[in-house]
Each structure stands twice: as structure tokens, then as C-alpha cells.
Amino acid sequence: GESVGLHLPTLSVQEGDNSIINCAYSNSASDYFIWYKQESGKGPQFIIDIRSNMDKRQGQRVTVLLNKTVKHLSLQIAATQPGDSAVYFCAENEGSWGKFQFGAGTQVVVTP
Amino acid sequence: DVKVTQSSRYLVKRTGEKVFLECVQDMDHENMFWYRQDPGLGLRLIYFSYDVKMKEKGDIPEGYSVSREKKERFSLILESASTNQTSMYLCASTDTDSLSYEQYFGPGTRLTVT
Numbered sequence: 412g413e414s415v416g417l418h419l420p421t422l423s424v425q426e427g428d429n430s431i432i433n434c435a436y437s438n439s440a441s442d443y444f445i446w447y448k449q450e451s452g453k454g455p456q457f458i459i460d461i462r463s464n465m466d467k468r469q470g471q472r473v474t475v476l477l478n479k480t481v482k483h484l485s486l487q488i489a490a491t492q493p494g495d496s497a498v499y500f501c502a503e504n505e506g507s508w509g510k511f512q513f514g515a516g517t518q519v520v521v522t523p
Numbered sequence: 524d525v526k527v528t529q530s531s532r533y534l535v536k537r538t539g540e541k542v543f544l545e546c547v548q549d550m551d552h553e554n555m556f557w558y559r560q561d562p563g564l565g566l567r568l569i570y571f572s573y574d575v576k577m578k579e580k581g582d583i584p585e586g587y588s589v590s591r592e593k594k595e596r597f598s599l600i601l602e603s604a605s606t607n608q609t610s611m612y613l614c615a616s617t618d619t620d621s622l623s624y625e626q627y628f629g630p631g632t633r634l635t636v637t
Binding site for chain 1: 542565567568581623627631
């Protein structure tokens with residue numbers, strides 16, 4: 412029969428507001444983290460990365476914060492735009508090119 | 524511009540058929556990956572390859588095999604498709620020598636097995 416998948420958490424944001432997307436990770440040995448954006452019908456696209464020796468990293472309109480104590484990662488998007496509507500997910504690994512563990516993602520919906 | 528392409532965007536196959544999903548990257552990357560993506564479950568790694576003719580099992584290799592005969596091409600094979608293999612399949616590649624471990628993804632193949 413048809414399998415029923417889990418529903419993604421959804422963040423509804425008004426255009427122009429800031430967005431904060433959270434991610435909890437489980438592996439204490441994780442050393443490297445990436446945020447990806449996946450628009451409908453497309454493959455994931457790299458947004459920003461951060462290594463465990465940093466707490467914060469900024470890109471264009473995006474900031475990633477890492478709290479290793481509580482194993483938490485967040486992505487902040489400034490002045491959210493309609494083009495930011497997508498699924499965002501984090502990925503972690505132990506600091507190499509190899510295997511990543513991916514989060515399930517958060518659906519961001521930008522409303523006018 | 525970096526590019527990963529997948530042979531089909533949509534595919535419908537019958538139970539028991541042998542299915543080939545092809546992935547090609549033009550970045551001369553050593554490492555290539557096959558994932559499946561299901562709603563609410565995130566990406567799960569099926570197989571990866573770090574060199575021509577080399578392969579490693581990922582987290583969910585059962586029911587799948589892979590082939591890497593050329594550096595730019597990584598194929599995923601479903602030996603005998605089953606309905607629980609209905610999913611979105613994503614291919615990715617990455618460069619071992621890069622300072623970033625960013626994986627470059629293809630657009631995905633949505634496979635339906637009936």
C-alpha cells in the first residue's frame with residue numbers, strides 16, 4: 412500500500428521579516444555542518460557551512476549559529492523574500508568529504 | 524558552472540523490472556553519491572564512490588547496486604524494483620581536495636514503481 416511520510420515542520424514568514432530555522436544534531440563528533448536550500452522540483456543547493464571551531468558565520472543575508480554545548484544549529488535569513496520559499500535542511504559530518512547525516516528539513520513559506 | 528545531471532526527471536516502472544538511474548558530473552570530482560529522499564525523512568545515503576570502480580555501502584543499500592566505470596558517471600541500479608522503492612533519487616558529487624565538503628546535487632529523479 413501507499414506509505415505515508417512525515418509532514419515537514421513549516422515556518423510561515425512575512426516578506427521582509429527575518430527567518431530563523433533550527434536544527435538539532437545528535438553526533439557529538441560532528442565537526443562540520445552545512446545548510447542546504449531545496450526549491451520545489453530541484454536538487455538541494457548549498458547555502459553556507461560552518462566548522463565546529465566557530466560559533467557564527469555570515470554570508471549574504473544569511474547567518475549560521477552553532478551551539479556545540481546543546482548540539483544546535485540555526486540559520487537566520489535577513490529580510491526574507493519570496494524567493495526564499497523552500498525546504499531548508501542541515502547536514503552534519505565528522506569533518507571529511509564523506510558521509511553526511513541530513514536533517515528532515517523545514518518548509519519555509521514566505522507570505523506577502 | 525558546476526553541473527550534475529541525471530538521466531530522467533520522472534520515471535515509472537513496474538514491480539520486478541530492472542531500473543537504471545544515471546548520473547553525470549562535469550567537475551572532475553572524485554566522489555559521487557546516491558541518496559533517496561522521502562517526505563519527512565531527509566536524505567538517506569544508498570551508496571557512494573570515491574574513485575572509478577570503487578564503491579561503499581551507505582545507510583540503506585539493500586535492493587540497490589551501483590556502477591562507476593568512468594569518473595564522471597555513477598549509476599544506480601534497482602535489480603528488481605519494488606513499490607517501497609518509489610521515491611525521489613538524488614545524485615551528488617564532491618571534490619576531495621576542496622576546503623569545503625559541499626556536495627553538488629543533481630535535479631533528482633522521481634521514480635514511481637507500480
